[in-house]
Amino acid sequence: MPVPVHHIVALPPPFDAPPYPADIFAGQVVLVTGGGSGMGLAMAKAFAQGGADVAVMGRSLDRAQEGAAQIAALGARTHAMSCDVRLPAAVAAAFDEAEEALGPIGLLANNAGANFPVLAEDISPNAWNAVTRIAIDGTFLCSTEYARRRIAAGKGGAIVNNSAQYIWTGFPGDAHSAAAKTAQATMTKKLAADWAPHGIRVNAIAAGFFPHEGSVSARREEGVEPLQNMIPAGRTGSIWEFGWLSAMTCTPLFGAMTGQVIVQDGGESLRRSLIMPDYVPPRERADGPWGWK
């Protein structure tokens, strides 16, 4: 059902009007994990709009290179590389490679993740390990690699993690990601405490629904248009406003912010009522575990 015409829908400024000056990250290098596509690419573009150079890390070198080309078109120096963030030695090697190409990594965006709707009883050990360890171990390994380098250099820094709006409620039909995304948010607060004495800030965005080419929703026959009305804000998110808020937490404008998990979901996670439609278990939903209809 479309959003009724008498409803008012708040909209963000267009992509070419970022909230900060074009030199706010000038001279800094940001490493974005999973930065070749989707939400990671949106983060990377937002940093590039503020003048950062961008190291794009992905499982697939091809995809990282495709993303890097889009980021370079914004005027940033870029370096694309392949890395499995679950492997400590691979993470350290990727940081070495990025710093060799672009200079010291001054900012870190942890976005790498995988997600797909599946019933809990159908999650294979491999699928469970992939989804949880990319987000949980990957965020830990990349963050600690980053922090050790910053601390050794006597410099502060900022990390932003891509978490999700369902971290407080559970996500029936997506148990692996429900666990993984909450771990990212809770470790955000503890990492912030651990590294506050070193001037390294750590924050997270609990992101709502930001459709992009790689998202599961984009593969629906009807596209995302019919989904706008299910969200209190009256629309799904524009991916660049997610990128901007992520990058904003790393700017000096928010220089005192650390240990925060900011929900950006148009009210999606809050829409409950005491009287709601009949409960349908994920395995009985006509269109799969996420049950959009």
Add this chain to the structure above:
Amino acid sequence: MTGWLAGKRVRIEGDSPAIAKAFAAAGATLADGEADIWVHVAPPPATRPAHELSHAEWRASLDAGLDRRFLGARDFAAACRARGEGGVVLFVGAPEQALGADQAAAAGALGNLTKTLGVEWARDGIRVNTILTREIGDTLGHLAAYLASDYAAYVTGAVMGIAHGD
């Protein structure tokens, strides 16, 4: 920040020099009457053990930290609806556990009120968010201005702090 709030009228109730400064820097104009943005800053109550709080002191904290905020937000939202325009409500105060039991009650109530009003008024184009923090400096001002701007158009019903441990 230039342009974040260009053309927007803000009514700030309560005292926060950092927020006033940031809103001016972001291009907003201060308004006493009709406004596009309503910011309510509650003064932090004195910290006392609960058994030493009189009911009058308790009530004063809840009045300032909760009741006045709800009633003010309701009036603001009604005025926005009457004009057929969206708006922004932003509550600012101390963290839940930073002071006394009066603050814990008021801030906890305010947090869930924020989540409720954010959804209840979402299709009026009225966003409702809360900052609960000990921080009073520039980041508070900048964050408040950002949340009030269209850059945060997809942020509503959010409760956040600033410093670690807020």
